[in-house]
Amino acid sequence: MTNFFAGLGRYGLWCIQFLRAVLTHGPPKGQTLHEAFRIGIKSLPILLIISAFVGTNLALQGYNAFKPLGGQRLVGMFVALAGVRELAPIIAAAMIAAKAGTEMASQIGVMRIREQVDALEVMAVNPLAFLVAPRLIGIVLMLPALTLIAIFVMMSAAYAVSVFQLGLAGHEFIQFASESIAPIDFFYGAIKAMFFGLIICTVSCYFGFHCGKGPEGVGTATNRAVVTSSVICIVLNYFVSELLYGGAL
Amino acid sequence: MIELKNVSKSFGSNTILRNISLKIPPGQTTAIVGPSGTGKSVTLKHIVGLLRPDEGQVMCFGTDMASASEKELFAVRRRFGMLFQDGALFDSFSVGENVSFPLEHHAPNMSRSERRERVEEKLRLVGLPGIYERPTSALSGGQRKRVGLARAIVMEPEVILFDEPNSGLDPITSDAIDALIQEMKEALGITFIIISHDIVGTVNVADHIAMLYDGNLVAFEPTDRFVRLDNEIVRKFLRRNLVLPEGPDEVARLPGLK
Secondary structure, X not given: OHHHHHHHHHHHHHHHHHHHHHHHHOOOOOHHHHHHHHHHHHXXXXXXXXXXXXXXXXXXXXXXXXXXXXXXXXXXXXXXXXXXXXXXXXXXXXXXXHHHHHHHHXXXXXXXXXXXXXXXXXXXXXXXXXXXXXXXXXXHHHHHHHHXXXXXXXXXXXXXXXXXXOOOOHHHHHHHHHHHOOHHHHHHHHHHHHHHHHHHHHHXXXXXXXXXXXXXHHHHHHHHHHHHHHHHHHHHHHHHHHHHHHHHO | OEEEEEEEEEEOOEEEEEEEEEEEOOOOXXXXXXXXXXXXXXXXXXXXXXXXXXXXXXXXXXXXXXXXOHHHHHXXXXXXXXXXXXXXXXXXXXXXXXXXXXXXXXXXXXXXXXXXXXXXHHHHHOOOOOOOOOEHHHOOXXXXXXXXXXXXXXXXXXXXXXXXXXXXXXXXXXXXXXXXXXXXXXXXXXXXXXXXXXXXXXXHHOOEEEEEEOOEEEEEEEHHHHOOOOOHHHHHHHHHHOOOOOOOOOHHHOOOOO
């Protein structure tokens, strides 16, 4: 427990250092767009596949749950509530943590053990501003966009299964889905995604910067980065949902 | 210009430096030698402010690196160039991008063509002309060091630090790097600080040699006096690396030296 709080304290101090570095030096020119492109485009294929199949399964499970009650027409509502409000943001975050987060931790970890981070310092370049800031801006810009794409793909896949496999009426699916959610839900999903991006980037870069020696150190840092950021995102998701939707959840 | 005053440093219970005092002669080449794990690289990292001492002062150009703000540290570091053990080149950059990196950050008024010209000039100086566009991954170990050296001198620093310039190199490449350091020394006439456990190359290029053993500074002398010192640790270290007249076998009396 003491170790947990000590680690949390070190992470907090590191975040303050990072904030100070960004305010003092600013992110490097040209790097931010490159990182945003890399995070967004490289993560897109896997996100599309997973979102689609989460959508199909939501439709199947919703249908099986509502059918005994005669309420199978409500599948659209079920998919929209679960998918838009909860699953799409958290799945996009988990994918980004697994793909971009591990990449950040391992890249910075390798740079640390190969003395490239020290080289930046000796060349009078702040490594936090140079390495972390563009990644953070990139992820905070891209994760909301990826979340909206995940919502669209998830709903489309659920619609396809509901209509073409389960034989439900397409207009009913759309009607119940659109009645159960509001445009503000998409905005809330994007807000959640920004928080998740912040967590994934800072946690992954923190572990990369504090990587142990050798390949084992990089492996451990990468592993800790993905596990820690995923757990924090899932826990945070509950509290953000509680805050945004409260009793209406 | 650069002076360590009573510097001590520990990592946990492991004491690395014990009350080290050392004044680097300006405009000359000083080598810091000693067996592995004796605190040479830690000393170098104190000089550039990557580590801060537990006790003592590290003075560089009038700035105490132990208590300097980031702004002060960066101002001092712009006067340094450093060659890291493996070159510490950025793998995603080409050779030219690596060498021009400090210019892009600290010489914003230089045009792209001026930067390119400066980089090409430094690459020629280290014996690697015409490889500006080459990816870093295509370089050999010796070439990485040369490119690292080109990057270290591109800002035309007042002090160049070399961290184990011969480590991981075959004897021929190692000799070539020593020759390059000698050429640089003659061409640039600035302060060089070399960390090494290769005494053969060190004796050839250094004006002064400091020896660390078990975190203590056991000797700091001009090179010609250093090789004649009657200090058993120094004699042992020299005899392991240079062909010296046979003397009493001190191995048993020097634990830690193999």
